[in-house]
Amino acid sequence: MDAEIPSTTATAPNVFITFSFNSPTGYGTIAAREIPRGKRIFADECLFGVLDYQNRARVQGKYGKLPIEKKRIFDQLASQGHDVLAAFQTNALVYNDRCTMYGIFPQAAGLNHSCQPNAYFSWNAKLQFGTTHAIRDIPRGSEISISYCDPLLSIDGRKEVLARYSFPCVCNICSDLDHGSERRRSEIRRLKSEISRTRRHCPVTLLDLIMLIDLIEEEGLVSLDLANYYRHAAECCRATKQYKEALRFGRKTLEVVETCVGSDSPVFDATKQFVQGLEEAEREVKSK
Structure with a gap:
């Protein structure tokens, strides 16, 4: 499996992806070429992270300490009313070895949820990056997705977790088609x-x-x-x-x-x- 890092920031070019608007889930990340299973799609530096994703003072405090360039990256993320806490809660992913921190990984934040994802996000403690790998072959033109929650939860359990991301899952499983x-x-x-x-x-x-x-x-x-x-x-x-x-x-x-x-x-x-x-x-x- 390829261990190279295609890109380490949200602004670096990535040959694997492009972007598209796909209602009702909003913007999505699309494979610009075929991505083989096990390929690292990208590696993300964490802009900032907190233990309690509901702590407004802590989130805003961390945001306030960001350099201007990183603030701009954060501000580009989808949010409800451009509120810092809402943007954080909508885009933060669980990370670190104990899965106790919530952090902003700009490229991974652009991935929509699926209950049948084709990519996997994880924290690499050696690199100090969040990495996203293809877990099966992804055809060119397909949307790249990860799971925001344990996909083995019941439908109601998944909906409860996804509500934090303001994400309406429309996959066949959640739509009761499968x-x-x-x-x-x-x-x-x-x-x-x-x-x-x-x-x-x-x-x-x-x-x-x-x-x-x-x-x-x-x-x-x-x-x-x-x-x-x-x-x-x-x-x-x-x-x-x-x-x-x-x-x-x-x-x-x-x-x-x-x-x-x-x-x-x-x-x-x-x-x-x-x-x-x-x-x-x-x-x-x-x-x-």
Whole structure:
């Protein structure tokens, strides 16, 4: 997967994207050329971030300390009545390693939400940038989208989160046109709950994990959550001495991580070490 940074500011040219007005969701970011899965579309410097996105004094204080050029970038973002707090709440994304900060990433802010996104936003602590990667091949002329919330939430749950962004989701799932997808997501939620109640490395857990992974893959929801389920499956196999299967799931973990965050992310480094441990365990078994 490509770890280069196409651009680091909102004003730098980006060969991958163009912009278009697409009612009712407003402006959207369009792929100017085909973008392959795993490609970094852009990397964003955070203009500023806060812990409490509802704290008007803190948001306005951070905004007031911005250099003029960065204020102009912020002011160009969509907002309700050009109010600083409203603009922040509409465009801020959760970031940092613990997902406790809300920050403004100018290019990512131009991406609309989809419950079936084709891109993934994450924080790269090594680069100190927010990065956006294609999680599947994006054809030229297609809108690039991320998910503003956990796409596995119920329709009502997603609407509640999206209300903060003043975003009316009109995808087939939210429009109740894709009943099969919503049923699969309901089953995914059930399996997640079941897995959380069972012993971590028991055979039943592994079977549920495989079913869960298959459903998430069918929905096309590639994310670090999917990587975590692959890793959990690898750990289950290792605990039951199924080293070949453990390595297979471990390599899938690394593949998903690289797709979502790139090979220059600390998450990739940690996952690679995990897979190397699985490779060593399999070598030891074969040598006996």
